Amino acid sequence: MAKIQLENITKKFGELTAVNDVSLEVSDGEFVALLGPSGCGKTTTLRLIAGLEVPNEGRILIGDKEVTKLPPRERDIAMVFQDYALYPHMTLLDNIGYPLKVRGVAKPDMTARVTEVATELQIGDLLERRPGQVSGGQQQRASVARALVHQAQVFLFDEPLSNLDAKLRLEARAFLKHLQQEVGVTAVYVTHDQAEAMALADRIAVMNYGRVMQLGHPLDVYRRPANTFVAAFIGSPPMNLLPCEVDINAGKILFEGDRVLDIASYRERWGGVLKNGRDITLGVRPENIAISSTEVPGSIPSRVYVIQPLGGEWLVVTQVGGELVSVRLFQDEAPELSENVWLKFDLDRTFLYDKNGDLLQ
């Protein structure tokens, strides 16, 4: 195992800057997820680590060795592809054993090692079949087996679960988590599925427009988004983002339509951050809002717009002026449609972002 360091990596495809001055360090044995919408540069970043692309600027180190311009085979990596890239003309045995075959391992040794890995992944009895003859989940395991078969220093995953159906995806996710805890490999994992990233990763790097927008522990990223992009991208439904204006002397936040939130008692906590300003965005997660049918101190009035029962909870969307605010309610009864309600934000978990979208702290 080894650590990975990206130093000021930039990759351009013609006019398009796919990866823009990204620096990232993955420690030995750490599992980092690259998360972002499509086209954000996460896959390119992974391919740069793999050596399938060469950066225009910056350095890449695996272990203590600089590999920026080395071809993949000199990097000692293993990779799982989105479409698995299992060769249709080879049996699973030959597919999984291919990295060993290329490295000149003798056939009996290869077979032994492949059988060992495959058995561990519960596909040991399928080795004589071809990829087309096994299920999607089994193909996925076979592609993981091919990555595990030789002890690489670094594992790279390119959306390995996105081709599975929902049920299999959950199973495979649990299985990868188990594997990660057991083997403790250094891994970089590309996904656009935030739940997957949350569940698997030690740290998440949220990317957009070729830049890392936030890097941190999954719960930190969730609880304290560093900017409005991360706030809007993570969480389902995402964080409510409301344009507002701060009047510090009055101890008030003003929303559209003369709605006022009294924050006098929070002047202390927000301290230096809180100053007079327009173009401020207030962010609060749906689960950090309480609804009451009567006015309570420190709440703002709104009107119920949509009610969605979700089984154990309700998702209530309310209207505050022209803005929609989602609220998750963990209670048996939901308010009525079009009812006037008051929203009370948990101000400990409410954040303010400046006009550039960055967290005020």
Place this chain on the structure above:
Amino acid sequence: MRNYESTFSKLLLVLFSLACMAFFALPLLWLLTAPFTPMTTLSVEIPDNPTLDNFRTVFKNEFAIRALFRNNLIIAGGAMLSVAAVATLASYGLSRTRIVGRDILVYVLMLFSSVVGGTAAMVPLFLLAYHLKLIDTHVGVILVMTGGLLPAAIFMMRDFVDSIPRSYEEAALVCGAGPFRIFRDIAFPLVRPGVAVVAIWAFVNAWGAFLIPVVMLRSPENMPASVALYSFYSEAGTPVHTLVSAYAFLYGLPVLVLYLLVNWRFGFRFFGGIKS
């Protein structure tokens, strides 16, 4: 699939198919009956007492038999192997490397080949072969034919190669394989249907070639079947129908067999309709 379709349109399809079959089959029909008729005329008639005598006489013509079973096999086999090999390598190289204007390049080559494959180019090709001491050799014919068939072969092959997912090769790169190993282990096995189509196409072209062998070859013992067919013409230059048809039958048969074989094994088709 079209189970809701009307009887009328089904009938229309059957009629259309019959018309197509008639169009394509009728001109060849005579070739099926004439070789087995003792005294053949130019009309299609099912012989009362079919005979193999015509074939026996044909087999006595040593020149024609050597042309068919030796020279033609050498020329067509050689051209097939070299076209398939060179075209596969080239289209792989073109597909997997970023070369500016590669599509235009293939078109320009096609343009060259359509002209150079034509009659006019026989002059320089003849002179070229003369200088390379390849006149009256099968190697000369094979090389010239390869040159002429190559651009179209690359053109047909291109879409087969382009259809291999990139991730296959990337996975192999990550596994530690080099480019030539990837070609051998991954790309080649996957494009085999394309190779088969191109190979059979090259074989058929070389098998039937008339002009290039006529220009390039001199001695009777090197001539292919397309030339030897004319040895069954009388001295007045009129064909002896029984023998010409029997020989033509033998000459055409391998092409039919080969096509059926490849069609059954791989499906003789182009990939994705040869994209522009």
Place this chain on the structure above:
Amino acid sequence: MEKRPGVFSGKVGLTFLTPALFFVAIFLILPFFWIFYLSFTNRTLTGVTAANPQFVGLENYQRLFDFDQWMRYGQFGNALKITFQFVLGSALLGQAVVGLTVAWAFYRRKGLLRETVFTLAVLAWIIPEVVVAFAWSAFLDVDRGTLNTILSAVGLGQPDWLFDYPLLTIIIFNTWRGSAFSILLFSSALETIPPSYVETADVVGASAWRKFRDIIFPLMRGHILTDLILITLWTFNVFTPFLLTGGGPTFRTELVSIYTYRTAFKFFEFGRGGAIAVVMMLINFMLAMGYLIALRRQKAVS
């Protein structure tokens, strides 16, 4: 998706291309320039001008374009005219239309009908040209040939095809010979069209013709242009009709390829043959450019 660069470096790509480049350089490019050079000389096969050809400037070209002579039978202009009619008739109207019709008729169908039609069409395409020519001369025989036997049976007379309608005959012959390529190309092109496109039209009750015109044709325009480029170039240079008609009667089927052959190999005037080839190359080049520009425009639209 981001644009992917090549999997391999240019150097590796070049290694794969080396054998092809060798063949292309020696057997395509070199002969081409050789033809170009010969077209300015009076090179012949035998005699003084074989060993010591002389530079004659544009003389060979001037003789080709001698406008007093050139539309007469056996002259270049006549051959060119016949060739254009031949290409128009057998490539554009013949092969392309037959190809499209057959491919569309059997779109998303399997079974014996399709297999038989395709196999017969491919056979016509791949059987050696001398065999085909021989079979056709029997087929077209005035008295006993299959075609006239059928025609006279339904009371349509017994024309002498190769004498009465020579050009029409070789046009039909070449359509018969070459349609398989267009059939195959268009059917695999049709396979790339998502079935849902056509099913959507089925749902609203569009007729087969409307589906073809409104959905299939626009999606296939690129393939059709590619097909047209190829079959035009091939038909322009095809030599097989020579085996059927010898260019006759009285030069009425003398295509440029046959004219070239006659000049270069009957009279062994290599210089003049070269000049014809250069002119042909230019015509081919212009045709191909025309198609390529149309293709570009088509791509820009879609």
